[in-house]
Amino acid sequence: MSEFQDKSVIVTGGAKGIGKGICLAFAKEGARVICADIDEDAGYQIEREADQLEGAIVFQSADVSQSIDCEALVASAISQSAGVDILCNNVGIQPTGSYIPAHEVSEFLWDRILGVNLKSFFLMTKFCVPSMKSRGGGAIINTASVQALQSMKGVSAYAASKGAILSLTRQLALEYAEDNIRVLAVNPGTIDTPLLGEAIAASGGDDSEIRKQLAESYPVGRIGQPEDIAQAVLFLASDRASFITGDSLCVDGGIMARGSWA
DSSP states (O other): OOTTTTOEEEEETOSSHHHHHHHHHHHHTTOEEEEEESOHHHHHHHHHHTTTSSSEEEEEEOOTTSHHHHHHHHHHHHHHHSSOSEEEEOOOOOOGGGOSOGGGSOHHHHHHHHIIIIIHHHHHHHHHHHHHHHTTOEEEEEEOOGGGTSOOTTOHHHHHHHHHHHHHHHHHHHHHGGGTEEEEEEEEOSBOSHHHHHHHHHHTSOHHHHHHHHHHHSTTSSOBOHHHHHHHHHHHHSGGGTTOOSOEEEESTTGGGOOTTO
16 A cells, blocks of 8 residues: 555645646555646646546646635645645746846836745645644645756746745755654756747747757756656655755756756
């Protein structure tokens, strides 16, 4: 029997891309997963895809930048599974219109990106921790990015949100270590998700050529798949990682190891 059998898991931004991979991976291991997303079509589709899996996925529409939606997700987990064991703060946005210099970013766009990418992590943690404490512990896995470690032009709000996630991860790990709640992060490199497709389309370049160039830029010779991140998340959430907290894991095909001279 998997150690995740009947575990209660919440995944934000869970209907597509990395989040979908995480939801399906936990459900395959027997977990009861609440998939939170604003994309209802994709959310109900992942419910159907999980029908034959060992566990289950229940979709719940939620804008996790809003506290009322976050609180409702935790209430559903308590109602359905008596609490929360694992929280995957995965949701993230990088609108194509945000690829501009910092002085051109509107206050509205900055607030929206930070609200989804960072504030939601705080809100979901705020409402999940009491349940985890009552159950004797838990795990919180935050999806950050290699953009938290190094950066590029045109991504000021996104980079700020991802860097802040790593700092928040360290702080929360110390805050709740004595409650047996571990807090960790993953730093994905380029992953084959709808977000990547949108960015390539917005660039106006040839999709297949850009993907080829991206793959060649990685030491392992390919970009990542959602399943690559999902397997790392499962490990970090498992008892095999019981002595790991307050740190982040790069799942990036070696890109962070490559210097500018390489």
